[in-house]
Amino acid sequence: MTARRTRIFWMAFAVILALLIVMPFGLPEFWRRFLTEILIWGLLAMSSDILIGYTGMVSFGHSAFFGLGMYGAAAALLTTRPPSLWLALLYGLIAAATVAAFVAYFSTRLRDIYFAITTLIFSQIFYVIIFTWTDATGGENGLAFSRPALAIPGLFSLPFTTLTLYWFVLAVVTGSYLVLRRITRSPFGMVLQSIRENEARTRAIGYPVERYKIVAVMFSGLFAGLAGVLYAIQNRFAAPDFVFFVVSGEAVIYNIMGGVGTLVGPIVGAAAFLLLREGLSRLFPYLASVASQHGLALPGLAEFPYLIPLGIIFIAIVIFMPQGLLGFARRRLNE
Amino acid sequence: MTDNNNRDDWEEAFWYSGKTTRRRLVGWSAKAAGALGAMMLVPAPWRAAFGAAKPFKIGSLQPLSGNAAAGGKTALVGVQMAVDRINKMGGINGRPVEIVTGDDESKPDVARRKIEKLLVEDEVDAHVGGFLSNICLACMPVFEENKVVNMISVCLDTTLTTTKCNRYSFRPYDYAPAQAVAFAPYLVNKLGKRWHLIYADYSWGQSTRDAYAQEIKKAGGEIVGGTGIPLGTADMTPFLSKISGDFDGLFAIEFGKDGVTIGNQAYDLGLTKKYKWAGDGALAESTNLPGLGNKIEGFVGINRYIPVFDPPLNTAAHHKFFDDAVARLKQIDPSGPLPDRYVQSNYEAMNALKIGMEKSNFQGRDDTMKLIEALEGLEMKEGDDFPQGDKVLRKEDHQAFIREFIFDIKDGKHRILETVPKEKTIFPPACKFASS
Numbered sequence: 109m110t111a112r113r114t115r116i117f118w119m120a121f122a123v124i125l126a127l128l129i130v131m132p133f134g135l136p137e138f139w140r141r142f143l144t145e146i147l148i149w150g151l152l153a154m155s156s157d158i159l160i161g162y163t164g165m166v167s168f169g170h171s172a173f174f175g176l177g178m179y180g181a182a183a184a185l186l187t188t189r190p191p192s193l194w195l196a197l198l199y200g201l202i203a204a205a206t207v208a209a210f211v212a213y214f215s216t217r218l219r220d221i222y223f224a225i226t227t228l229i230f231s232q233i234f235y236v237i238i239f240t241w242t243d244a245t246g247g248e249n250g251l252a253f254s255r256p257a258l259a260i261p262g263l264f265s266l267p268f269t270t271l272t273l274y275w276f277v278l279a280v281v282t283g284s285y286l287v288l289r290r291i292t293r294s295p296f297g298m299v300l301q302s303i304r305e306n307e308a309r310t311r312a313i314g315y316p317v318e319r320y321k322i323v324a325v326m327f328s329g330l331f332a333g334l335a336g337v338l339y340a341i342q343n344r345f346a347a348p349d350f351v352f353f354v355v356s357g358e359a360v361i362y363n364i365m366g367g368v369g370t371l372v373g374p375i376v377g378a379a380a381f382l383l384l385r386e387g388l389s390r391l392f393p394y395l396a397s398v399a400s401q402h403g404l405a406l407p408g409l410a411e412f413p414y415l416i417p418l419g420i421i422f423i424a425i426v427i428f429m430p431q432g433l434l435g436f437a438r439r440r441l442n443e
Numbered sequence: 444m445t446d447n448n449n450r451d452d453w454e455e456a457f458w459y460s461g462k463t464t465r466r467r468l469v470g471w472s473a474k475a476a477g478a479l480g481a482m483m484l485v486p487a488p489w490r491a492a493f494g495a496a497k498p499f500k501i502g503s504l505q506p507l508s509g510n511a512a513a514g515g516k517t518a519l520v521g522v523q524m525a526v527d528r529i530n531k532m533g534g535i536n537g538r539p540v541e542i543v544t545g546d547d548e549s550k551p552d553v554a555r556r557k558i559e560k561l562l563v564e565d566e567v568d569a570h571v572g573g574f575l576s577n578i579c580l581a582c583m584p585v586f587e588e589n590k591v592v593n594m595i596s597v598c599l600d601t602t603l604t605t606t607k608c609n610r611y612s613f614r615p616y617d618y619a620p621a622q623a624v625a626f627a628p629y630l631v632n633k634l635g636k637r638w639h640l641i642y643a644d645y646s647w648g649q650s651t652r653d654a655y656a657q658e659i660k661k662a663g664g665e666i667v668g669g670t671g672i673p674l675g676t677a678d679m680t681p682f683l684s685k686i687s688g689d690f691d692g693l694f695a696i697e698f699g700k701d702g703v704t705i706g707n708q709a710y711d712l713g714l715t716k717k718y719k720w721a722g723d724g725a726l727a728e729s730t731n732l733p734g735l736g737n738k739i740e741g742f743v744g745i746n747r748y749i750p751v752f753d754p755p756l757n758t759a760a761h762h763k764f765f766d767d768a769v770a771r772l773k774q775i776d777p778s779g780p781l782p783d784r785y786v787q788s789n790y791e792a793m794n795a796l797k798i799g800m801e802k803s804n805f806q807g808r809d810d811t812m813k814l815i816e817a818l819e820g821l822e823m824k825e826g827d828d829f830p831q832g833d834k835v836l837r838k839e840d841h842q843a844f845i846r847e848f849i850f851d852i853k854d855g856k857h858r859i860l861e862t863v864p865k866e867k868t869i870f871p872p873a874c875k876f877a878s879s
Contacts, residue, residue, distance in 0.1 A: 136563075136564065137563050137564075138559055138560055138563040138564040141556075141559060141563075142556065145556065236673070239645055239674075240644055240645060240671075240673065242645065242646045242649050246646065247645050247646035247649070248576065248577050248645045248646045248647065248674075249576055249577050249580045249600055249602065249646045250551070250577055250580065250581065252580060252581070252583075252584065252607065339552075343552075343555050343581070344584060345551070345555075345580070345581045345584075347551045347577055347581060348577075349550060349551050349552070349577065350551075350552070386556070389546060389557075393544070410544075411507065411516075413508055414546075415508055415548075
């Protein structure tokens with residue numbers, strides 16, 4: 109990257125960050141919470157980009173890392189009095205990292221579809237354990253707990269508001285982005301990209317490919333777990349549904365929608381997908397009510413399954429914007 | 444013919460002339476999205492029409508898509524039936540009622556977002572709904588935070604009104620411990636003393652198993668064993684084939700398609716002939732009967748609602764409810780299913796809310812505490828509002844106690860064997876509300 113491009117990047121980064129910091133002031137309460145959630149899902153998607161975009165490994169095990177992060181945070185928040193934010197982070201990260209190490213050890217011996225299926229199976233194993241181990245995990249009902257305060261022991265303790273929680277999440281996601289950016293641009297990150305491009309040649313050069321893959325999965329799992337902790341803190345519950353592989357599938361969708369191998373793209377993808385889903389879920393009932401006010405009876409319009417147009421839009425993006433929304437925007441800007 | 448030719452030309456021009464570039468398609472999509480967005484900004488014409496009689500907004504979160512969509516749509520029919528009837532009769536406190544629905548997609552994360560939308564953005568006055576227990580539990584703190592009354596209408600998990608109860612949530616129908624209290628004496632005295640329990644191996648199945656084990660023992664019976672079957676198991680034979688020994692009855696705690704699976708496979712293995720065959724009424728819900736065929740003959744169960752006109756359900760109120768429900772259900776399912784307990788509990792939950800709102804002269808969220816006080820201990824009398832029968836909403840835990848029907852299946856239909864009055868279903872409260 110030339111000095112000029114670096115300067116432009118950091119200027120754009122500062123402007124976007126400043127916009128994100130002030131954005132909630134202009135938003136109603138519901139949208140502030142929604143924005144926080146977008147950042148959390150964006151972090152999950154960004155964590156899986158390490159594998160999908162940089163190492164060329166599609167993982168369906170991220171729901172396990174995300175879910176274990178949630179349950180780790182839940183364990184801390186239910187067992188400590190008063191509930192501690194930092195212990196929730198610590199427990200969540202330990203849980204996610206442990207599971208990531210376990211999954212990585214077994215699954216990185218495999219490649220392509222075999223790796224994807226193995227990670228999917230691992231996530232389902234953890235799902236079944238959590239779903240049926242009712243005494244410890246609450247089973248299907250999950251665990252509910254109170255939200256910790258934003259506190260530094262001995263210095264201050266403030267209860268989270270929607271606004272402060274948003275800023276806290278924004279700070280964590282920004283920090284995570286900077287760390288992941290550093291990792292992907294380090295020699296380690298270059299080796300990951302080399303594995304993606306040609307695994308056999310990377311091995312032939314002398315790199316211990318399996319070890320690099322294990323570390324990549326662990327990094328990825330750690331940040332997915334961090335997203336899980338943030339989600340638990342925001343919503344004050346942990347449920348087995350978040351360990352189910354469908355959550356991993358959504359992370360893959362966010363990556364594809366936003367653009368793989370970009371780190372920012374998956375966040376853009378998460379934002380686009382969640383906003384589209386929310387918008388479409390409101391559109392049809394609204395159109396039905398407008399039509400009925402104009403004397404037009406359109407039976408079934410209000411209940412129209414809005415996930416169908418969402419799916420069609422996703423397919424259109426895959427076909428017409430193969431590099432995702434970010435790649436498309438980049439190309440338009442470069443024209 | 445000419446038209447067809449024109450269309451062919453147009454299609455050819457569209458797809459093959461090179462004019463439909465990727466960029467153009469994206470552009471058109473953006474324009475379409477802009478037009479839709481602009482349309483959404485136009486003030487809704489109906490807003491002006493409300494004027495003096497501003498409607499009460501009642502939120503209803505239901506799974507209208509995802510795994511539980513079929514049940515969620517059925518449940519919503521119950522709420523709509525009640526609201527239409529209320530509006531025909533002049534509304535509540537002179538104001539009409541408007542339902543604001545939310546689709547939770549059968550997922551807790553979506554549910555949490557949608558319930559926040561209903562409470563924070565749509566500013567609903569109260570809520571009637573909730574289908575899946577995990578979703579009810581995930582959303583309960585949001586009602587407390589926003590101080591809005593939540594009439595739960597399907598969720599069965601026991602903890603909703605025990606360890607996880609809160610002052611803002613009410614369950615105006617039964618729960619597993621009350622059914623166990625009502626059913627256990629019948630099981631022990633009329634069917635047999637020694638029972639083997641088969642249950643769906645997750646929280647609902649496990650808590651229901653515990654409730655029945657406790658009450659069967661209390662009634663003088665004995666539990667000789669238990670078999671947990673993971674939810675969604677398509678082939679239950681490996682689990683069922685291990686069940687043998689000297690006992691009187693098999694008691695199954697399953698629902699939905701798992702209910703159909705166990706009904707068929709237990710019959711095929713001869714278990715339902717060898718032992719007395721009983722269980723939770725959810726196994727033989729009217730929607731399950733076609734899938735079970737004649738293999739469910741003789742099954743004895745308990746349920747709060749069954750779509751029959753045997754006494755004491757041979758009332759004008761029940762006929763009215765039944766006919767309206769059948770007509771509406773046919774609109775969403777042409778096979779014409781009979782109403783089930785989901786329609787009934789949603790219909791009655793909305794009516795219980797109406798009575799509470801009238802009793803407290805509820806005008807909006809500022810009156811939420813008055814509404815809660817009106818609902819606590821509310822006595823509901825059998826009639827058009829409550830065709831299922833009398834019920835009482837206990838003050839200590841916001842749990843209703845209602846009459847239960849012990850039934851069997853004969854000639855492919857439910858038949859009431861015994862009616863257990865609500866007084867004989869009482870289970871002690873186990874809830875401590877946080878001081879509000």
